[in-house]
Amino acid sequence: MTAYSMQFDAVAEDLPGPKWQARWQRSWPDYRAWFLGRQGQNGPSRAACEQALDHYMPELLPVWRRLCQLAGNDDLAARFLSTWCPPAYLGGCSLAAVSRGGSIRLVRNYDLSPELNEGLLLRSAWTGTPVMGMIEFLWGLSDGINQHGLAVALAYGGRETTGRGFGITTILRYLMETCTTVADALAVLQRVPSHMAYNISLADRSGMTLSVELQPGGGVRIMEDAIATNHQHGAERASRPEFTQTVERLDHLAALLTTAIEPDALAPEFLRAPLFQSNYAGGLGTLFTAEYDPSKGELVLWWPGSRWPQSLAEFQEGSRHVPLSTHVQPTADYAHYGNPGLETTWLDALASLSPHVANPEAFEHWLQTARGGDPDWMALSGVFYATTGRRDANCH
16 A cells, blocks of 8 residues: 655745745756646747736736746746746646635645645745745745735636636736735736636635636636536536546535535535545545635644644744555545446556557556556656647747
């Protein structure tokens, strides 16, 4: 049995400096390989990236320039950090925001392979506004909260199409740096295009909650309930819905809302199936549950059996080594993915996709390596991106 674990670090640095630079030097080699492996060097030029930031998010431009300096003023790094028309990237996640009786919570599960998350909680004040959140792509955010009591979290929208826009994690960073309310954030989301389909949940100190569906290249659909998983409302079918259980998870969240669940009872529900996922070997396990309290500026990171409270006012640096799983939990949905009633493993299910990949020989080599107990998830995503990822030529 394989044991899965992660180290989570809490770091405070008001302005980008030596702490951020140390993280960059540690993480950039892997990110550089990822960027080049997905033809990121063929994307927009550095000048085009800077122009896009200046046009859509000018308040972030000085921060980006400072980060570029700390990254050695490398051209490829600058383009990577801009996240303007980046390569496609996927994920999981469940989101819900509830406000009742003066109590407010935004809760999210982050579902992915343990190898593909930075495990970094950063407390910063890059543009003068204190912000606390989980870092993605070394300066973006998968979720966070700011001094004004605005909280936000993202979930992959289930479509691999790309368009002319920014990586969603940079957009969430921009929301945290410049917005004070859900209404402010909605105006930004309607103006700044996302390069892929994403679902966003928001909550603010007033008790306003909202979820929106972002379309590749721009476009926002406002949802009635502040819940989201990994599909969107529309004609296009989500990617791998049986594998991700996105419909089952959204139905479960909707059912929770009908029970008039109290906001402070929401996080424990995210530690149970079907919201909590344990398919770490398959690249879709819950790495952490984040519970944000906009009224108090607080965050609790949850795992089964443990929790890590933090706040903007009394942020504590430190590290936690978290065991994620001691075994792979088999479920009918994973074991019989795409073939109800068929006795097969998740690797056999992947093998059935061989005729649809760009390089079947490379895919077969990957399968053999994975069956030996050492799956290279970055390499696998590259195989599928070659056949399904679509770029917008107008990004240059």
